[in-house]
Amino acid sequence: MTVTKIEPVTKTRFRVYLDGQSAFILYKGELSRYQIEAEGDLDEEAYEEIIQKVLPKRAKARALHLLNDMGRTEAGLREKLKTGGYPDCVVEEAVAYVKSFGYVNDAEYARSFIEGRKAKKSRRELYAALCRKGIAREEAEQALEEYYGGEDSRAAIEALLRKKKFSPDTADYVQKQKMAGYLMRKGFRYDEIRRVMDVCEPF
Numbered sequence: 001m002t003v004t005k006i007e008p009v010t011k012t013r014f015r016v017y018l019d020g021q022s023a024f025i026l027y028k029g030e031l032s033r034y035q036i037e038a039e040g041d042l043d044e045e046a047y048e049e050i051i052q053k054v055l056p057k058r059a060k061a062r063a064l065h066l067l068n069d070m071g072r073t074e075a076g077l078r079e080k081l082k083t084g085g086y087p088d089c090v091v092e093e094a095v096a097y098v099k100s101f102g103y104v105n106d107a108e109y110a111r112s113f114i115e116g117r118k119a120k121k122s123r124r125e126l127y128a129a130l131c132r133k134g135i136a137r138e139e140a141e142q143a144l145e146e147y148y149g150g151e152d153s154r155a156a157i158e159a160l161l162r163k164k165k166f167s168p169d170t171a172d173y174v175q176k177q178k179m180a181g182y183l184m185r186k187g188f189r190y191d192e193i194r195r196v197m198d199v200c201e202p203f
Contacts, residue, residue, distance in 0.1 A: 001018045001044075002018065024050065051087065060094045073135055111146070113133075114147045120156055121186075123187065124188075125187045
């Protein structure tokens with residue numbers, strides 16, 4: 001394999017290109033240890049040691065640090081590691097490692113996400129947000145169904161009405177229609193909106 005380019009990422013870390021493709025990121029000392037130089041050759045034995053020993057250990061530690069910093073979906077963790085310059089095979093090994101300890105669990109993440117936002121978001125908004133975070137559609141739907149059951153979105157609608165300082169008891173028809181339109185654009189169903197706005201106390 002030919003080292004076609006060595007590109008500085010920071011003062012101590014460098015992106016190594018092999019045969020024209022970005023391969024991995026190493027520290028300055030590791031470049032010296034494996035005698036990696038631009039336009040030079042990297043032998044198979046050194047490459048395998050980097051891929052199988054050096055990078056996996058680092059990627060696992062990085063994954064644990066990222067999860068300690070904040071909860072993440074499997075897709076989110078994978079993307080973060082890829083952004084850090086780790087090859088796909090190393091990323092998958094690191095993700096499998098943290099999953100084996102239960103540190104990454106998309107179902108639990110989805111439940112926690114819904115729990116923390118249900119009072120301010122509609123079911124549709126929550127579903128879209130979970131999908132954007134890489135949660136599988138079926139998993140997002142199941143989490144929402146488990147959490148909501150047969151409930152409507154009363155708490156979230158009431159919270160938004162309070163935030164807008166909107167009182168259904170004093171609002172006229174036009175104001176109510178305008179607010180209903182706003183809530184529908186947020187993803188709430190019209191029947192849910194009507195039930196809340198018809199019985200809601202003044203704020």
